Amino acid sequence: MLNKIETYMHLKDLGEFELIRRFAPRFSSNIPQGVEGIGNDCAVIPFRENHSLLVTTDLLVENTHFIRYQISAADLGFKSLSVNLSDIAAMGGKPRYAFLSVALPVDTPMEWIDDFMDSFAKLSEETGVLLLGGDTTRSTQIAINVLIIGEIETAFIKRRSQAIPGDIICCTGPLGDSGAGLKILLDGLPQEGISKELIEAHFRPRPQLEEGVWLARQPGVHAMMDISDGVASDIQRIMEESYCGAHIEVDLLPISENLRKTSAQFGWQTEDLALSAGEDYCLLLTVDPKNYDALKTAYFNQFHQPLHTLGKILPGSDLIYTLNKETFLPASGGFDHFKSH
Ligand code: ADP
Numbered sequence: 001m002l003n004k005i006e007t008y009m010h011l012k013d014l015g016e017f018e019l020i021r022r023f024a025p026r027f028s029s030n031i032p033q034g035v036e037g038i039g040n041d042c043a044v045i046p047f048r049e050n051h052s053l054l055v056t057t058d059l060l061v062e063n064t065h066f067i068r069y070q071i072s073a074a075d076l077g078f079k080s081l082s083v084n085l086s087d088i089a090a091m092g093g094k095p096r097y098a099f100l101s102v103a104l105p106v107d108t109p110m111e112w113i114d115d116f117m118d119s120f121a122k123l124s125e126e127t128g129v130l131l132l133g134g135d136t137t138r139s140t141q142i143a144i145n146v147l148i149i150g151e152i153e154t155a156f157i158k159r160r161s162q163a164i165p166g167d168i169i170c171c172t173g174p175l176g177d178s179g180a181g182l183k184i185l186l187d188g189l190p191q192e193g194i195s196k197e198l199i200e201a202h203f204r205p206r207p208q209l210e211e212g213v214w215l216a217r218q219p220g221v222h223a224m225m226d227i228s229d230g231v232a233s234d235i236q237r238i239m240e241e242s243y244c245g246a247h248i249e250v251d252l253l254p255i256s257e258n259l260r261k262t263s264a265q266f267g268w269q270t271e272d273l274a275l276s277a278g279e280d281y282c283l284l285l286t287v288d289p290k291n292y293d294a295l296k297t298a299y300f301n302q303f304h305q306p307l308h309t310l311g312k313i314l315p316g317s318d319l320i321y322t323l324n325k326e327t328f329l330p331a332s333g334g335f336d337h338f339k340s341h
Pocket residue numbers: 020037038039040041042043057058087228
């Protein structure tokens with residue numbers, strides 16, 4: 001039995017993460033040794049000596065994750081696979097197999113379906129993923145569910161639970177571009193020039209698969225996950241699983257020139273977009289300070305992109321933000337499916 005809860009409470013009072021925390025223990029008692037369930041970007045299932053399968057699934061629902069007339073079928077096909085690939089990258093694995101379930105209205109044009117499938121197939125081929133099955137059903141709203149099975153040498157698996165106080169918090173990409181793209185769409189702003197690039201970041205996040213595999217094998221990389229709900233929320237997943245606190249230096253947030261210019265033009269709070277808007281799908285990791293300098297250099301040599309520093313893992317359980325050494329209060333704590341509305 002789940003614990004009794006006050007009857008006047010609704011999902012929006014609990015929030016997405018509290019909901020998962022509430023039911024997860026009910027399903028954790030019979031999990032065999034070596035298998036890892038709820039709590040990371042993927043579940044882990046050992047499958048042959050020293051190797052494990054990584055399994056992840058994500059659901060994209062019309063009017064929650066996208067608006068049908070704003071996203072092309074090709075972009076939706078790309079994104080529905082890409083966000084799942086990102087969860088495999090988050091633990092350092094290589095994607096292998098996919099299952100695709102679609103719920104579609106009966107009047108969906110065949111051209112839309114072909115474009116969706118072509119785009120899904122193209123990204124599958126590029127990333128070495130084989131589609132093995134799925135399900136197809138009618139619905140009044142479009143819903144897309146993808147499940148991916150990946151593979152990894154067990155010793156290299158990266159989890160949210162591996163951060164240690166003193167670790168440097170890093171991320172692999174600029175933050176906030178995707179959130180800005182979404183804002184442009186929702187606010188009905190002109191979609192040209194820089195705005196187009198920001199929308200592209202929202203519709204076609206590149207799964208950081210090579211980066212994930214490489215980082216998982218580097219000495220000193222401790223915890224890792226992908227940024228789907230915004231650093232302000234995702235760092236809390238690392239804190240909960242690793243029993244630690246964190247200090248985020250807002251001055252260090254990697255903000256692209258495109259985002260700076262667009263924020264200045266429309267008077268947006270750049271820092272809040274970068275911290276809380278989410279869907280960046282780059283990697284968030286914590287690194288042993290001993291290995292940090294060497295890792296930063298090696299990462300740049302490998303990918304010709306900087307590894308960005310965001311702050312430090314602290315003992316305790318507090319999450320602290322500073323801007324120019326002064327306390328900073330973010331406007332929102334990141335995306336939550338039930339609380340953010
Ligand atoms: P991500 O953003 O990486 O996809 P989530 O924050 O959605 O991860 O989920 C966190 C954890 O909770 C994951 O381990 C995920 O598998 C698990 N989870 C989320 N929703 C459910 C559900 N409905 N049933 C079982 N596990 C779930």
